[in-house]
Amino acid sequence: MVRPITLTLAFCIPLLMLVGAAKADDHHPSSGAKGMAGALGTFEFEPSDRIPGQTTWWKDTDGVNPGEAGCHIGTDADGNPNGRTFGEACLSEVILVESNPGADVVHKHVDDIGHPDKFDCNAWCIGQGSAKGVCTAAPAPPCEQSAKCVCN
Secondary structure: OOOHHHHHHHHHHHHHHHHHHHHHHHOOOOOOOOOOOEEEOOOOEEOOOOOOOEEEEEEOOOOOOOOOOOEEEEEEEOOOOOEEEEEEEEEEOOEEEEEOOEEOOOOOEHHHOOOOOEEEEHHHHHHHOOOEEEEEEEEEEEEEEEEEEEEE
């Protein structure tokens, strides 16, 4: 006969291990996105022209502003552009990839990996006083393409 405590432990210990693993992969919103409606947290992003093993420098045109399409511009450590760029993007009809930190802040990407925020455009727009919102492609020169939240 299996004792109730043994059965409970057999179920709960693996469940607790899964919850702990999920928290280990959970990335909180960046300092610029913290407290903003719709902020889902950061994730690792590799640009298509990634330079593995290198620390690279970047500046963002719009800071953390889901309502404006932004461009991440590659620079040297002093902020001089080097020709690399990547824009913000829609992961779905409502999920926006929003680059950070602040506008025109030169910052490094260790191993050429960035950590942009994800935003739920619907939640962000509701937080702005609108009824709903979606993620839409939009221009942000010098990036060829970018995206932003559009509220209705």
